[in-house]
Amino acid sequence: MIRLGGGQPRPRWSLRLLSVALAALLLIGVLMFQLARLQVTDGARLAALARANSIRHVVLEADRGIIYDRHGAPLVENSPVWNLVAIPAGLPLNGTDRATELAELSRLAGVPEQKMASQLLSAPDLYASTTLKANLTLAEELAVNERLPEMPGVSIAQRSVRSYVDPLVFGHVLGYVGPIAPPELKALQAQGYQPDEMVGRVGIEAGLESFLRGTDGWADEEVDARGQVERVLAMQAPLPGDAVYLTLDASLQRATAASLAAGLVRDGKTAGASVVMDPRTGEVLAMVSLPGYDTNLFTHGISRADYSRLLNDPDKPLLNRAIAGQYAPGSTFKMVTATAGLQEGKITAQTLLSCPPYVNVNGWIYHNWASYSLGYMNVAKALATSCDTFFYQVAAMVGDVTLAKYARAYGFGAAKDIELPGVMAGLVPDRIWKQLQCGVPDLNSDACRWTEGDTITFGIGQSYLLTTPLNQAVYVAAVANGGRVLRPTLVNAVRDVAGRTVSKEQPVVTGTVPASPDNIQAVREGMREEINRPYNMNYWFRAAGVPADGGGKTGTAQWGGSGLDLPTHAWFVFFAPYAQPEVALSVFVERGELSEVEAAPIGVDVMKFYRANIAAIRA
């Protein structure tokens, strides 16, 4: 017996066995080399990709602040809507499973498969949610919700949408929120806005955006491959927006809208506006512009057809006439001319001037509204009868420069600093303005040169003068309160979520009319006489059962060029009570032909409601 190595024969390594062993070692060596490259050289980069995979930063939207009327009645609410969203990376990877899921979704939510597929393909971030369908109906929401466990990557997101109360009545004041337009996106994102956030576009929603918006919160969530949240790593709760309390009285606003709408219908008109304010504080109690429009259409994503219908409507429902409609004031301007004449010493309260059917200025004839002479009269009577020729004479005596000074003192030609975007200033014309209207000033042309005719028609609120219903309310309030021009305001107070007052509006006097109390009193007297004229204005007050305690002035303003048979707008401005005015209002009827018949009854109607509900409104 020969023993070799204790009976343990060593393997016979043939060349082939050896080469196989070497090949095996080489292959494992290659694997090790590539592993080292992946885990060491590319490790940091791939680890960052891993984090991006699994840590999701989500924004927790802050609830937008609620807007209330002066008594705390909500005018908008945040109502929940359900959106169908998907995280593209969370959907099944397998093509057939994915197609099955999309087909099922399409059936449940009523969205074409093709549309969903292309939306998923064009999603900028595969790990962020993409909205497949907004505003699911309750039935769709229930149907999808039931099947959610079987559909990875899909979820239902609840968002809140602004839902406005009575948008046709409050819409022009409250405005609406809408998606951010691409050009503004950059600037707004710097302020922390999300690309899909809704932002106030017009009205109070836009004007008080910074208060209403609130502060978004955020959370860092760890999510799995299906997008399900595993745990929240860190979060900051959102801070809801502030509550805004308006100066509007909801009931008076509704009554004003109803009166204006009824007046328009009665006279076959389609557009108008009215502003009611407190001549002591500048608080706007009601602001209506007709026609209104459904602001709720915008918050839910307005359809192209609806939007173009609103844009192309000849009555321009999107225009808030109360602040942005600019029209000649007509005879309602005569209080300015009267104030200027009295204060400049050209007339006194007792001065009698004739009221002929027309005056002749440099060969041009300027008519009164009456084709007969009304005789001699003082300024109060001239206001009450609205004698144009009387005020032609006063305007000629005062001169255009001084008249413009008084117009500006009453607040004409200045955009009112109210909490709404898009406020228009109106226009107080003067010589320089008129020359600038011509490309190359030519002093020999009447189109460029200020004429005597311009001055005297300026005196009756025509020529190139423009005002807005809001300006008119501020102006009549100034007459009512003895010459203080107030800053109109729509906001009573802003309170944060804890109920603390963030901002409280105080009355602001932006200017004082440079006129003695006696002179303004003389103008007020003329306004009182006008509404007390028997068989004329007084009829409406008696018919409505409203005491004619106050002052008013009507105006039928021509527009659209010069000539005899021009279209007109109807105005009525009013304040009450006479001794201690607490209401000032303006009524505007677009294309109104007779202000005493068309505009005045609307104002009287509003006053009737105000007097009947004074306790509730002033509570």
Place this chain on the structure above:
Amino acid sequence: MILRFDRLQPALAAMLCVLGVMTVFSAGADWVRQVLWVALGAAAYVAATLYDYRRLRGLAPSLYVVMLVALLAVHLVGHTALGARRWLSVAGFPLEPSELSKLLLVIVLAAYLSRDERITWRAFVGALGLVAAPAALVLMQPDLGTTMVLLAVSLGMLFLAGARPAQLGAVVTAGVVAVPLLPHILHGYQRRRLEIFLDPTQDPLGAGYNLLQARIAVGSGGLFGRGWLHGLQGQLGFVPERATDFVFATFAEEFGLLGSLVLLTVFGVLLLRLLRPAGVASDRFGELLAAGVFGVVLVQVVQNVGMNIGLLPIAGIPLPLISYGGSATITTLAALGLAQSVIVRRRTVVFQEGPVRLRPASHHLPPGASRRLPMDGEDSRTIRRRAQA
């Protein structure tokens, strides 16, 4: 018998099984079942070790029939998973015949090739025919990965059995010629996998997702890993098939480069350890059997790890003893047991049969020496030495 037992090989296998169960647990798969598979596999290992592998030689024809019937049965009554029929239900347990076929083909091929020392062209073509039938059945499941494993292992066995360079060259040439035909043979998803492998970014969420996510997981493990049960990608489900095909990505993320190198080293030592029986077997059948087991483990480790780190295209190949799965775990352990059986019954001091070499020894031996049967206590070295003397 105990003395001859290779103690290192089962120790390495046990290490792998422990790491496997840990990773499967971390990947959120049914680890209790995996423990059960390992226990059953251990029993199969012991049974295979105790079993005299030489008796398998006679059973080879029946085993071949069993394999073909099982693979055919998959086509007829199999269960479908991920678009392929791969599963059979046996007494309520899922059985994957293609996994079993890896070992069965090794046994059958070893038996066939050990009939003769020389590989004649006729024997070579016969062997190819033997491989072709099961390979075709597996390819039709469709399971391209397992088919490739079968072909690679068969080629390796032919090489070690001493096939002539011309024969191997002919097979390689045939393969090169067949490559242009591949797009016609491959199923849509298989072709897609190949394209994605070439450019994974072209569809990061579709077919390229697996490849990309696996690479991200492996890479984010870094040097030391995120720690057991702390792998972000694996735990959160970004790694697909994270307990089976992509189990290595899960492992590499949690144990890092260090852990992965340890794992590959364990595999490397195990593989070298499997080559030992191929060298010391008492008969040619034993040598080829052990070589086949070596091949099955090597090809699967390389392919699985390779696809996990983006070196090879995706194919549904498990990582032996690490991936979750009953058929694969039990088959692998049984195969290792057979290798152990070869070692236990290796040539020692007492020889009953002549030594069978992987290549005909006659070329290297002096004339007459090879024809001699060894005497008691002799091995080939003694014979050679005596011949030289």
